[in-house]
Amino acid sequence: MVSPMTRMRVRLTFPAHLIQEPIVYRLVKDFDIVINIRRADVKADYGWIALELDGEEAALARGIRWLKETGVQVDPIEHDVVIP
Amino acid sequence: MEKLNGLRCRECGRRYPAAPVHVCEFCFGPVEVDYRYDALRGVVTRESIAAGPKSMWRYKDLLPIEGDVAVGHHVGFTPLVRAHNLADELGCREVWIKNDSVCHPSWSFKDRVVSVAVTKAREFGFDTVACASTGNLANSVAAHAAEGRLKSYIFIPADLEQGKVLATLVYNPTLVAVHGTYDEVNRLCSEIADKYRWAFVNVNFRPYYSEGSKTYGYEIVEQLGWKAPGHIVVPCAGGSLITKIWKAIKELGQLGLVDGPIATRMHAAQALGCGPIVTMIKKDTDVLVPVKPSTIAKSLAIGNPADGYYAYRTTKESGGFGEHATDEEIIEGMLLLARTEGIFTETAGGVTVAATKKLIETGVIPRDESVVICVTGNGLKTPDALVDRLEAHVKIKPSLSAFDQALADLKSQTAQEGR
Numbered sequence: 447m448v449s450p451m452t453r454m455r456v457r458l459t460f461p462a463h464l465i466q467e468p469i470v471y472r473l474v475k476d477f478d479i480v481i482n483i484r485r486a487d488v489k490a491d492y493g494w495i496a497l498e499l500d501g502e503e504a505a506l507a508r509g510i511r512w513l514k515e516t517g518v519q520v521d522p523i524e525h526d527v528v529i530p
Numbered sequence: 531m532e533k534l535n536g537l538r539c540r541e542c543g544r545r546y547p548a549a550p551v552h553v554c555e556f557c558f559g560p561v562e563v564d565y566r567y568d569a570l571r572g573v574v575t576r577e578s579i580a581a582g583p584k585s586m587w588r589y590k591d592l593l594p595i596e597g598d599v600a601v602g603h604h605v606g607f608t609p610l611v612r613a614h615n616l617a618d619e620l621g622c623r624e625v626w627i628k629n630d631s632v633c634h635p636s637w638s639f640k641d642r643v644v645s646v647a648v649t650k651a652r653e654f655g656f657d658t659v660a661c662a663s664t665g666n667l668a669n670s671v672a673a674h675a676a677e678g679r680l681k682s683y684i685f686i687p688a689d690l691e692q693g694k695v696l697a698t699l700v701y702n703p704t705l706v707a708v709h710g711t712y713d714e715v716n717r718l719c720s721e722i723a724d725k726y727r728w729a730f731v732n733v734n735f736r737p738y739y740s741e742g743s744k745t746y747g748y749e750i751v752e753q754l755g756w757k758a759p760g761h762i763v764v765p766c767a768g769g770s771l772i773t774k775i776w777k778a779i780k781e782l783g784q785l786g787l788v789d790g791p792i793a794t795r796m797h798a799a800q801a802l803g804c805g806p807i808v809t810m811i812k813k814d815t816d817v818l819v820p821v822k823p824s825t826i827a828k829s830l831a832i833g834n835p836a837d838g839y840y841a842y843r844t845t846k847e848s849g850g851f852g853e854h855a856t857d858e859e860i861i862e863g864m865l866l867l868a869r870t871e872g873i874f875t876e877t878a879g880g881v882t883v884a885a886t887k888k889l890i891e892t893g894v895i896p897r898d899e900s901v902v903i904c905v906t907g908n909g910l911k912t913p914d915a916l917v918d919r920l921e922a923h924v925k926i927k928p929s930l931s932a933f934d935q936a937l938a939d940l941k942s943q944t945a946q947e948g949r
Contacts, residue, residue: 454721524732526768527662529732
């Protein structure tokens with residue numbers, strides 16, 4: 447069964463040890479997700495990217511799980527939605 | 531009076547008409563309300579403000595509300611207390627407490643932002659408001675939705691203790707407990723806000739919601755006799771409040787309503803267990819490194835604050851600084867404020883008092899300058915923070931002789947301690 451297509455706006459934050467890894471390339475190639483980068487700030491020891499993800503719901507879920515397992519912080523574009 | 535230009539992206543400057551949107555469609559930067567200050571100058575005066583109600587709505591002309599106020603008519607205009615006793619303890623000349631622990635109706639400054647968001651939601655024709663919250667925000671959204679006869683959805687993580695949601699449930703919202711990690715709940719709520727035509731107060735209504743915080747700053751200046759204080763110490767969670775208080779002071783200056791120079795230095799206060807903004811300030815970097823919160827100051831526990839960068843910039847622009855407080859120092863701060871001024875604040879207020887103490891001790895705040903400490907929530911909401919820390923001093927049998935003896939014991943104990 448094909449899962450429905452969906453779109454998400456997320457902010458990825460990279461720790462120092464992942465800055466040199468081709469994370470976004472892997473996200474596109476391995477999970478078949480279409481990405482559109484809107485804004486980014488990548489320095490030698492830290493970086494973030496704000497981007498739009500398009501793909502099947504299940505593929506997006508797998509992609510995000512992989513990002514988190516790899517050590518990338520994945521937040522909604524609003525950062526924290528749950529407010530104390 | 532046409533007072534609004536609409537919305538404007540804080541990053542790329544792109545303009546949008548006033549609508550329920552919160553991020554720039556091009557760069558995904560946050561958008562904020564853009565006012566026509568030229569139209570407001572001379573119209574908004576000290577007299578026009580004084581003629582308004584004794585609530586935050588006396589500043590309605592400076593808020594993004596175009597029609598009538600729909601809910602929260604009594605929010606704001608909370609006491610600004612001259613804290614002589616606390617000043618003595620801190621060895622400081624002039625200390626003030628801006629006391630939103632008694633803000634109506636739900637006892638925190640969130641009533642300011644929520645009443646603006648809910649009024650704006652009615653203005654845009656929404657019939658449902660929503661938020662995802664574990665505390666003060668949930669209380670306030672549910673209360674104002676009830677008053678405005680709007681439907682409300684409140685999302686919480688499923689493992690939140692029942693006691694924490696009673697002060698929300700009482701207003702009869704639809705409470706949705708979401709099973710999942712904090713990150714999953716966060717992302718789901720973002721998607722829900724995107725999909726349903728609801729006024730999600732801190733998502734699609736964020737530009738309007740956050741403007742409500744400005745009233746806290748307007749009140750400080752008006753209550754000081756239209757003067758800007760030397761220092762303001764602000765608790766930081768998402769980082770919005772400190773930027774909006776600063777914006778408020780600058781707006782009043784722009785409108786010619788402030789006597790004397792504006793030389794206020796804005797200082798950020800955070801818990802050591804969740805202090806990414808203060809870390810930025812201390813390292814003097816514009817890079818915010820997200821943290822996993824671990825602190826008793828639950829109402830400040832935001833590990834990746836949306837306005838962190840802007841909060842940092844506010845302290846930098848105003849010549850302010852920041853301080854962390856440990857859990858122990860937070861409790862001591864709460865107890866100090868209660869003992870000296872009779873004000874029982876939640877842990878966030880303990881953070882602010884503790885941070886102020888450090889800023890004074892380290893000379894960042896000179897002892898002869900005026901300082902306003904921001905107290906933003908009520909201690910009765912989170913008494914658990916003090917469990918095991920306080921106990922009745924004297925336990926006696928119901929007889930006068932037992933009391934006489936206990937009193938004598940207490941006096942001799944006090945005398946010994948004083949020696």
